Amino acid sequence: MSVLKIKEISKIFAGPVRAVDNFSLDVADGELVCLLGPSGSGKSTLLRMVGGFETPTSGVMTIDGEDITHVPPEKRPTGMVFQSHALWTHMNVFKNLAFGLKLRKVAPDEIKRRVDGVLDLVGLNGYGTRHVAQLSGGQQQRVALARSLVLEPKILLLDEPFASLDQHLRERLREEVRDIQQRLKITTLFVTHGQDEALSMADRIVVMRDGKTEQIDRPDIVYREPQTPFVAGFIGTMNLIEGTVSNGIFSKAGYSTPLPVSDGPAILAVRPEALDLSVVTENSQGKVHRVTDYGSHGLVDLELLDSTRIKAMVSHPDLFRAGQGVTLAPRAIAAYRGNAVIHRA
Amino acid sequence: MTIVAEGSTGTNENRGGPIGLLLVALPVFLVCWLVIWPIISAVMRTLWLTSETGEKRFSTETYQFFFSDPYSLSNLSLTLWTTCVCALLLLLVCLPIALYLRFSTSKVAAYVQGLAIFPMFVPSIILSFAFIRVLGPNGTVDLLLNAASLPKMRSPYLTPWGPVIGLVWDNIPLTVLILLAGLGSVSNQAIEAARDVGAGKLAVLWHIILPRIVNSILVAISFAVLGIFSAFTLPYILGPAAPELIGPFMQRTFRDLYDPINAITQAVITFGFCIVFGLFYVRSVAKNRAP
Numbered sequence A: 001m002s003v004l005k006i007k008e009i010s011k012i013f014a015g016p017v018r019a020v021d022n023f024s025l026d027v028a029d030g031e032l033v034c035l036l037g038p039s040g041s042g043k044s045t046l047l048r049m050v051g052g053f054e055t056p057t058s059g060v061m062t063i064d065g066e067d068i069t070h071v072p073p074e075k076r077p078t079g080m081v082f083q084s085h086a087l088w089t090h091m092n093v094f095k096n097l098a099f100g101l102k103l104r105k106v107a108p109d110e111i112k113r114r115v116d117g118v119l120d121l122v123g124l125n126g127y128g129t130r131h132v133a134q135l136s137g138g139q140q141q142r143v144a145l146a147r148s149l150v151l152e153p154k155i156l157l158l159d160e161p162f163a164s165l166d167q168h169l170r171e172r173l174r175e176e177v178r179d180i181q182q183r184l185k186i187t188t189l190f191v192t193h194g195q196d197e198a199l200s201m202a203d204r205i206v207v208m209r210d211g212k213t214e215q216i217d218r219p220d221i222v223y224r225e226p227q228t229p230f231v232a233g234f235i236g237t238m239n240l241i242e243g244t245v246s247n248g249i250f251s252k253a254g255y256s257t258p259l260p261v262s263d264g265p266a267i268l269a270v271r272p273e274a275l276d277l278s279v280v281t282e283n284s285q286g287k288v289h290r291v292t293d294y295g296s297h298g299l300v301d302l303e304l305l306d307s308t309r310i311k312a313m314v315s316h317p318d319l320f321r322a323g324q325g326v327t328l329a330p331r332a333i334a335a336y337r338g339n340a341v342i343h344r345a
Numbered sequence B: 001m002t003i004v005a006e007g008s009t010g011t012n013e014n015r016g017g018p019i020g021l022l023l024v025a026l027p028v029f030l031v032c033w034l035v036i037w038p039i040i041s042a043v044m045r046t047l048w049l050t051s052e053t054g055e056k057r058f059s060t061e062t063y064q065f066f067f068s069d070p071y072s073l074s075n076l077s078l079t080l081w082t083t084c085v086c087a088l089l090l091l092l093v094c095l096p097i098a099l100y101l102r103f104s105t106s107k108v109a110a111y112v113q114g115l116a117i118f119p120m121f122v123p124s125i126i127l128s129f130a131f132i133r134v135l136g137p138n139g140t141v142d143l144l145l146n147a148a149s150l151p152k153m154r155s156p157y158l159t160p161w162g163p164v165i166g167l168v169w170d171n172i173p174l175t176v177l178i179l180l181a182g183l184g185s186v187s188n189q190a191i192e193a194a195r196d197v198g199a200g201k202l203a204v205l206w207h208i209i210l211p212r213i214v215n216s217i218l219v220a221i222s223f224a225v226l227g228i229f230s231a232f233t234l235p236y237i238l239g240p241a242a243p244e245l246i247g248p249f250m251q252r253t254f255r256d257l258y259d260p261i262n263a264i265t266q267a268v269i270t271f272g273f274c275i276v277f278g279l280f281y282v283r284s285v286a287k288n289r290a291p
Helices: A042-051 A093-105 A106-121 A135-149 A167-184 A197-203 A219-224 A227-236 B001-015 B019-047 B061-068 B070-103 B108-121 B122-133 B141-147 B160-184 B187-194 B201-229 B233-238 B246-254 B258-287
Strands: A005-012 A015-028 A032-036 A058-063 A078-081 A155-159 A186-192 A204-207 A211-219 A239-247 A249-252 A255-258 A264-270 A275-280 A285-292 A296-304 A309-314 A325-330 A332-337 A340-344 B049-050 B055-057
Touching: A005 A042, A015 A042, A015 A211, A015 B070, A032 A042, A032 A197, A042 A078, A042 A135, A042 A204, A078 A135, A078 B187, A093 A106, A093 A135, A106 A135, A106 A204, A135 A167, A135 B187, A167 A197, A186 A197, A186 A239, A197 A219, A197 A296, A204 A219, A204 A227, A211 A219, A211 B258, A227 A239, A227 A264, A227 A332, A239 A309, A249 A264, A255 A325, A275 A309, B001 B019, B019 B049, B019 B160, B019 B258, B061 B070, B070 B108, B070 B160, B070 B201, B070 B233, B070 B246, B070 B258, B122 B160, B160 B201, B187 B201, B201 B258, B233 B246, B246 B258
Parallel strands: A032 A186, A032 A204, A078 A155, A155 A186
Antiparallel strands: A005 A015, A005 A058, A204 A211, A239 A249, A239 A264, A249 A255, A264 A332, A275 A325, A285 A296, A285 A325, A296 A309, A332 A340, B049 B055
């Protein structure tokens, strides 16, 4: 049973730069929560505060009810996996893993048993005597994960662990990490700026911007029902069309669609996969700019009459040519005013 | 494919071309002329002695004299003692400074770095007289002790500790800079990872930092030892009259005793000791460059 509670945490760096601003989050036992956001959103600073490498300016953090806000990293029940692996290159794999256990004065037999067990868990059985420099990037990241897991931490912290790996390896490792996390049922906080990683791994996603929470929800809800235009634009591909609503009609440069909200400015959000196109010869709402065939589907880049660019996903890209006029028929829309949702259909 | 192959061959040819050889020719010539030849010449002159009749003969008598003469041996042992004590003190003084400079985020670090590097720009002769003015008899320290009605201290001036203090002070900048360069290879994340698994500050220093900079320590010590072993100005001004360090001893044998062969013998013996530390340095550099 390991529960992490973060309550009204702030971190102000000299400048002053408010890196994390009054942030609160509860991570349940065995849950994997992803902190997702662009560079500078404060997600790594928050993770480093949980790990003890940064001191919060204000707020409280507890693990299983115990206040850890000012506990030094070496005394926290957390294990962190760093972006650059941070393996000790003067030690072999076994020594890297055994180092923390030796500091805890664990008996040599028990060290060997636990190191062998965790190497088996990450699929590196028999790699104990290898030098760190002899391992590939993926293997090094597995050793870094094993080094944290061997100490059986209450909370596992992952700081963009796959950022330095290629796409193929990244996909394979994130599945493996998710499997291990679920098998061990270890409470995990995972920082990433890759939405694919967050959507495929997390039980819940925290979307962060400028040190604040934009939305905390399950991945499917964050994707389907983004609460702010920022989340809508950050998660997946989203067409965000700024226009005006008058008498229940949203209009923007020749394109209009019913929108039952009060008059005023609005941002219409439509996913490319929820936008149907029809080729027309007159009264077009937009013009095809470019068609990209991805094999399984196509992506049509459109220009509205005022040159606003939007995208539509189509199953038959060969039906579209650059310069063709089209009409738009969204199947699912959301509308925002300011930072709030005003309509969803 | 052919074009690429030809291109790469051309590059290799250029590397070994006459321009490359010309570029290295001058320094190689200077090293041979000013370093290698004097060494060979010195060894030859001390082993092939000219007799009173003018004929050359092979003899090791100058070396036998050096290693059987109590005064020469006490000078050599004082030099070795001074070198070892200086190396140890340099490590004890410079490692904390380098660690502070590497890991401190304070603004004070910049001033400390300035102070640590400052002795590099002070000539040895000025340093020597500053030492005498401060630590010598009736120097600043004595005056301060007198003003505070405290007893006089025993000055290290003209004792074996005089050159030690001066040489340590003189070698701090280079040692700090070399250690600092070595510490640059220890990433912050490697240290954070160690703290994350439970290592306190001492454990981080012992298990993570020191093993990573052991080569830099060897390089720094080799450099310092090479300089200290054959130092002249500071031991000459601050050191005792007898026994004396090998640098002033060599100079006195040559100038005051008009005995160039024994002075050269002392130089060859000094070179023999220095080359051991030089090999340490070469080994450390080679180890650093190994993949």
